[in-house]
Amino acid sequence: MTEDKFYENTIKSDTIYDGKILKLRVETVELENKKYSKREIVYHQKGVGIIAFDENECLWMVKQYRKAIDKVTLEIPAGLVESNELPIETAKRELQEEIGFRPEKISYLFDMHASPGFTNDKLSFFLAENLIKSELDQDEDENLVACSYKVDELYNMIENGELTDAKSIIAVLYAMKIKNERN
Secondary structure (H helix, E strand, O other), X not given: OOHHHHOOEEEXXXXXXXXXOEEEEEEEEEOOOOOEEEEEEEEEOOEEEEEXXXXXXXXXXXXXXXXXXXXXXXXXXXXXXXXXXXXXXXXXXXXXXXXXXXXXXXXXXXXXXXXXXXXXXXXXXXXXXXXXXXXXXXXXXOOEEEEEEEHHHHHHHHHOOOOOOHHHHHHHHHHHHHHHHHO
């Protein structure tokens, strides 16, 4: 079966909301069978997530309150790519803002689409190592605490339901792979 069979042609697009970091559109699409359907799509600003290992092979995480779920979460350092900024530069900046370190070594790993059924949300993952103390002020709308954990401890938090953030779960699983390859 060819991919053309799955293509949906946009006939009409209405912006319902246009905010600081996301936009909501309702798109009318024509399907391959010539029928029509509506797609509610959240367009989200591109972001980065960082797997940041310290010299003890611990992974840096941040604790912060998330209003959408009304809980404090444990997450990898992450942030949104600003206009005219390369994702790798965003990753370096976010590390300095969120955990107070800059990496001597940083490399791109992979991209992830959070939930392509309704959003274009895309996160680029980076591996940061050889961390050097270097702080930048946190964003004025952020209130977080940085802490480092053994990868095995984070893996147990996933199994126990304590760590529920999807990007962080992916990062911990990838960090486990890296750790196993190094040993």
